[in-house]
Amino acid sequence: MARIDYYFGTFSPWAYLGGPRFEEIAARHGADVTYKPLDLLGLFDRTGGVRPAQRHQSRMEYRMQELKRWSKRLGMEMNYTPPGYPPNPAPSSYAIIAAQKAGGGDVGGLVNAILRACWAEDKDIASDEVIREALEANGFDGNLATTGLFDGAVTYEKNLEDAVEAGVFGSPFYIVTDTDERFWGQDHLELLDDYLGTL
Numbered sequence: 001m002a003r004i005d006y007y008f009g010t011f012s013p014w015a016y017l018g019g020p021r022f023e024e025i026a027a028r029h030g031a032d033v034t035y036k037p038l039d040l041l042g043l044f045d046r047t048g049g050v051r052p053a054q055r056h057q058s059r060m061e062y063r064m065q066e067l068k069r070w071s072k073r074l075g076m077e078m079n080y081t082p083p084g085y086p087p088n089p090a091p092s093s094y095a096i097i098a099a100q101k102a103g104g105g106d107v108g109g110l111v112n113a114i115l116r117a118c119w120a121e122d123k124d125i126a127s128d129e130v131i132r133e134a135l136e137a138n139g140f141d142g143n144l145a146t147t148g149l150f151d152g153a154v155t156y157e158k159n160l161e162d163a164v165e166a167g168v169f170g171s172p173f174y175i176v177t178d179t180d181e182r183f184w185g186q187d188h189l190e191l192l193d194d195y196l197g198t199l
Contacts, residue, residue: 001030001032002027002178003031003178004032005174006022007166007175008171008172009035009039009084009171010092010096010111011040011086011125014185015170015186017186018185019111019172020106020112020114021186022186022189023112025189026108029196031196035090036159037093038163038173039157041086043169043170046164047164049170060097070187078121079119083122087126088116091126092125092126093152094148094153095135095144097155098147098151099140101148105139106139110140113138114130116181117134132145137191168184174192
């Protein structure tokens, strides 16, 4: 069984667009996924990336065109300029980490619910209420929105260190850990699918 470390930021539009397809691919191949939400802006700083607010206008214009192309292609509802963007990713990340540790629910569903709340539902994913709703909708105790803060914070920092060490530099990023085969971006999911089919 393949093992995949899935690194992502909870406000990443590309993780939102790739989320459902990644879950389908992982399920089809019986892959064991470890979800590793991280400080995406911190990752850019550590790995030579540029924060979106500091990117050249031409890059941001192209980014917007790509978001529109991909959301249309995938039939996914998307608000390209969500209110309050970028939100504080830490609370939602802590909740995902706590839920994964607690078990008993659908972690992939939780991740995608939070991404959808940001990009399609105009919700503040730093809000306890929004996080609680996503937790409960995916089979977890809603109280993890507040009780999982300490463990979540420690692991959240570790995820960033793990990402830098593993060669991660963007979101979403998928690493097949047994072979160190790396795939960056939702536009490489077909290649991940093909690769998993060879294992």
